[in-house]
Amino acid sequence: MNVTATANRSPHDNRSEMARREPTLPAFEDRGEDRPAELFFYRGRVALFAILKALGVGTGDEVILQGFTCVAVPEGVLATGATPVYADIEPDGYNLSPESCRSLLSPKTRAIVVQHTFGIPAKIARIRQLADEAGIPVVEDCCHAIGARVAGRELGGFGVASFYSFEWGKQIVAGLGGSAVANEPELQKRLLELHAPLGVPPLIKRSQLMVQHTAFQVLNRPAWYWKVRAAYHGLARLGIAAGNFRPAGDLAKASPEYGWQMPRAAVRRVQRQSKQIEATVKHSRQVASQYRCNIATPEVLHPVISPEETPSYARYPLRVEAKQELLKQAEEKRVELAGWYQSVIHPLTSETLSEVGYEPGCCPNAEQRASEVVSLPTNSRVTAGSLERTISLLNGLR
Numbered sequence: 001m002n003v004t005a006t007a008n009r010s011p012h013d014n015r016s017e018m019a020r021r022e023p024t025l026p027a028f029e030d031r032g033e034d035r036p037a038e039l040f041f042y043r044g045r046v047a048l049f050a051i052l053k054a055l056g057v058g059t060g061d062e063v064i065l066q067g068f069t070c071v072a073v074p075e076g077v078l079a080t081g082a083t084p085v086y087a088d089i090e091p092d093g094y095n096l097s098p099e100s101c102r103s104l105l106s107p108k109t110r111a112i113v114v115q116h117t118f119g120i121p122a123k124i125a126r127i128r129q130l131a132d133e134a135g136i137p138v139v140e141d142c143c144h145a146i147g148a149r150v151a152g153r154e155l156g157g158f159g160v161a162s163f164y165s166f167e168w169g170k171q172i173v174a175g176l177g178g179s180a181v182a183n184e185p186e187l188q189k190r191l192l193e194l195h196a197p198l199g200v201p202p203l204i205k206r207s208q209l210m211v212q213h214t215a216f217q218v219l220n221r222p223a224w225y226w227k228v229r230a231a232y233h234g235l236a237r238l239g240i241a242a243g244n245f246r247p248a249g250d251l252a253k254a255s256p257e258y259g260w261q262m263p264r265a266a267v268r269r270v271q272r273q274s275k276q277i278e279a280t281v282k283h284s285r286q287v288a289s290q291y292r293c294n295i296a297t298p299e300v301l302h303p304v305i306s307p308e309e310t311p312s313y314a315r316y317p318l319r320v321e322a323k324q325e326l327l328k329q330a331e332e333k334r335v336e337l338a339g340w341y342q343s344v345i346h347p348l349t350s351e352t353l354s355e356v357g358y359e360p361g362c363c364p365n366a367e368q369r370a371s372e373v374v375s376l377p378t379n380s381r382v383t384a385g386s387l388e389r390t391i392s393l394l395n396g397l398r
Ligand SMILES: *Cc1c(COP(=O)(O)O)cnc(C)c1O
Pocket: 043, 044, 045, 046, 069, 070, 072, 073, 115, 141, 143, 144, 164, 165, 166, 167, 177, 178, 244
């Protein structure tokens, strides 16, 4: 994904141009001019699955990922037969702790998934360095992070591959969908071989997604957030809408989704929105800076950003002590406030975390963060009025 995509050139042509202009960090080889294509899969987790398969990950292998994530990520790992190993996040942030990651490396480690949560860059240079020393490939989870940069260089270009998601909560919304980009020709070739035989979802599923996408376009307003969310969850429970998550209990079962590409109509929506992604990201940053400047109460902690990091803020996260109480107030006042991740592996509960191999207590920072995080919208539907109501709700906490 690239923020400077234009109509008649692939985003990757542009990316190589950016890579040439931008300063390169030490410890990264020049990856050349001919950038690989973006391959579209049914969902982000399917794209991750394909990348891991292309890397040769399978049964008996371990893949390190962070606690404080959604079930999509371990699901993609489990689908390869590998074991997810959970590293903790940084004590004051939302992303993988390099130290925790290092302590979990083992002879079985075959990949490290680095998630740039909420569009805030992970400590990717340090993680790349320790991964390089151990000879382990890094895969970037850029599902929230299109357009985010470190030292001027766009995320997604730091690992051997990156993946993206285009579902309802993301910067580009296509219905369900995901993509993978490999940064090395050999890996790209294997990814293409895995992609070529994939089918498309059945017509009934494609129609369902089309209807959902239309409804989303109409209903996605901050003030309607709570009502739409309740309706969506209700319809997903009844099997009428395609939900974001499979029922716990099904996670270890094979799913046909891993054999599907993204429908053409959804790919076209991604391509259309990609042309505006620069404006989308700029808007998100402006809204985020409004939140940062105007929410001023000791009850909330703003994200900590280093000078070389340029987040894209798919959403703007805050840490609050009275999270559940605040969510209740937000619902009453019709203020859009999201509670995810509600658990270390959202939306699993203490009873179901074991299904993805998470042992309670193993990532204390991640568990703490899940108990205190709320996030605010930064998308184009945020209006001056909704911004004002959000800010006053939070400042009311003092
Ligand atoms: C959305 C998301 C994914 C992938 O989700 P899909 O529903 O499979 O497209 C992966 N990682 C993160 C951090 C996400 O937010």
